[in-house]
Amino acid sequence: xxxxxxxxxxxxxxxxxxxxxxxxxxxxxxxxxxxxxxxxxxxxxxxxxxxxxxxxxxxxxxxxxxxxxxxxxxxxxxxxxxxxxxxxxxxxxxxxxxxxxxxxxxxxxxxxxxxxxxxxxxxxxxxxxxxxxxxxxxxxxxxxxxxxxxxxxxxxxxxxxxxxxxxxxxxxxxxxxxxxxxxxxxxxxxxxxxxxxxxxxxxxxxxxxxxxxxxxxxxxxxxxxxxxxxxxxxxxxxxxxxxxxxxxxxxxxxxxxxxxxxxxxxxxxxxxxxxxxxxxxxxxxxxxxxxxxxxxxxxxxxxxxxxxxxxxxxxxxxxxxxxxxxxxxxxxxxxxxxxxxxxxxxxxxxxxxxxxxxxxxxxxxxxxxxxxxxxxxxxxxxxxxxxxxxxxxxxxxxxxxxxxxxxxxxxxxxxxxxxxxxxxx
Ligand SMILES: Cc1ncc(COP(=O)(O)O)c(C=O)c1O
Numbered sequence: 001x002x003x004x005x006x007x008x009x010x011x012x013x014x015x016x017x018x019x020x021x022x023x024x025x026x027x028x029x030x031x032x033x034x035x036x037x038x039x040x041x042x043x044x045x046x047x048x049x050x051x052x053x054x055x056x057x058x059x060x061x062x063x064x065x066x067x068x069x070x071x072x073x074x075x076x077x078x079x080x081x082x083x084x085x086x087x088x089x090x091x092x093x094x095x096x097x098x099x100x101x102x103x104x105x106x107x108x109x110x111x112x113x114x115x116x117x118x119x120x121x122x123x124x125x126x127x128x129x130x131x132x133x134x135x136x137x138x139x140x141x142x143x144x145x146x147x148x149x150x151x152x153x154x155x156x157x158x159x160x161x162x163x164x165x166x167x168x169x170x171x172x173x174x175x176x177x178x179x180x181x182x183x184x185x186x187x188x189x190x191x192x193x194x195x196x197x198x199x200x201x202x203x204x205x206x207x208x209x210x211x212x213x214x215x216x217x218x219x220x221x222x223x224x225x226x227x228x229x230x231x232x233x234x235x236x237x238x239x240x241x242x243x244x245x246x247x248x249x250x251x252x253x254x255x256x257x258x259x260x261x262x263x264x265x266x267x268x269x270x271x272x273x274x275x276x277x278x279x280x281x282x283x284x285x286x287x288x289x290x291x292x293x294x295x296x297x298x299x300x301x302x303x304x305x306x307x308x309x310x311x312x313x314x315x316x317x318x319x320x321x322x323x324x325x326x327x328x329x330x331x332x333x334x335x336x337x338x339x340x341x342x343x344x345x346x347x348x349x350x351x352x353x354x355x356x357x358x359x360x361x362x363x364x365x366x367x368x369x370x371x372x373x374x375x376x377x378x379x380x381x382x383x384x385x386x387x388x389x390x391x392x393x394x395x396x397x398x399x400x401x402x403x404x405x406x407x408x409x410x411x412x413x414x415x416x417x418x419x420x421x422x423x424x425x
Contacts, residue, residue, distance in 0.1 A: 008347050032389065041415050044391050047391050049248055050406055052317055061313065062310055081309050085104060085106065088312060095227060102234065105260075107258055107304065107305075108245065109243050116241040116260070119273060119302070120272075122218075124188070126185070128186065129188060130160070131190045140193060140222055169371075170358060181215075184217060185216070191222065194222065199356050200356075200399070202364050209238040219239050223242050227245075227246070229249040241262050250315065252314045252318050257308070278304075280300065338366045345416060369400075386418040386421065388418050
């Protein structure tokens with residue numbers, strides 16, 4: 001839908017909701033309620049996705065299988081625990097645009113990032129630098145700095161953190177090109193958060209991967225804010241690896257497991273060093289307990305432990321919703337929903353706020369980051385009192401994520417009304 005065809009009215013928002021082919025999915029989620037019983041305007045799916053109603057049944061099923069079968073549940077459960085992670089692979093691969101051999105659900109994001117760096121950050125005296133974005137998520141920054149130190153390098157010398165130009169917030173591809181061109185011979189790894197958690201900027205992974213590979217660097221992405229939010233096409237990107245979590249757009253519950261992608265060209269690379277555990281070992285001989293490590297081909301071979309089934313059950317249930325809705329349909333609605341929210345914010349008669357997320361829809365997912373000029377958290381606290389759950393990032397940014405599975409056009413309209421009221425327009 002063209003921006004010019006949006007209208008700033010509740011009637012119009014409701015019309016879009018009526019025409020929304022995905023509107024039934026909202027009812028599949030628990031919307032948190034205020035003391036009055038009215039649902040909150042929930043815009044925080046970029047931090048913690050809402051609970052699908054099917055999650056409880058999925059977890060209860062595993063509890064009941066455990067009660068009924070004890071250890072035999074590994075084989076006798078309705079969804080046997082032994083290969084449980086395999087039941088998630090196909091739907092997860094579809095969500096992130098990867099092949100099943102490139103996709104696994106395991107561990108948590110930061111753990112997977114370290115495991116990936118064990119394999120794909122192989123510094124030498126000459127090539128040891130890691131390129132990240134200046135606004136990288138703090139955990140990623142800690143992780144790469146610790147890897148540099150672990151290999152005996154000083155993070156001050158080894159970490160290139162690329163800043164936006166003075167007076168700008170977003171990264172420019174030509175600046176990424178320039179740093180890779182200038183320092184590429186010394187760069188061992190390029191790692192970008194995609195989309196960036198703060199600005200919501202989504203970078204072209206294929207272009208960055210080509211740039212890095214041309215210079216001999218490995219390339220990985222932290223797609224915590226991408227998985228389930230927008231098409232990632234990880235396989236086609238050619239990236240060496242990617243990691244993500246499932247508790248944001250994938251609605252799997254607080255602290256749930258992460259996802260990991262290793263491109264299929266590394267599926268059988270025996271020379272790649274890695275940290276290993278029994279769950280990555282050949283399934284046929286895993287219980288022989290004697291053999292030397294024989295990795296499962298593909299990313300499954302990076303698994304360490306037998307996984308937490310209760311958490312996986314939640315992911316299983318959530319991925320079914322994605323399979324039912326379809327990523328293409330979700331993206332289509334998402335573009336319209338975020339476009340509508342952007343239009344409404346831009347209609348506000350104020351110059352006290354600006355959206356720092358790219359205006360080009362191909363360079364963003366559903367999140368809009370709104371910078372509040374000369375404001376502090378008081379404004380955000382007022383929004384919360386009005387029944388909005390969003391998220392504040394110091395020093396002055398409110399992140400709003402209208403999620404196509406459970407947010408409505410009416411939610412967006414109501415949110416902007418609340419924003420107008422607390423901004424004293
Ligand atoms: C972009 C990004 N990277 C990394 C993390 C850390 O994830 P975890 O705590 O699951 O390791 C988060 C958590 O919100 C994140 O948003």
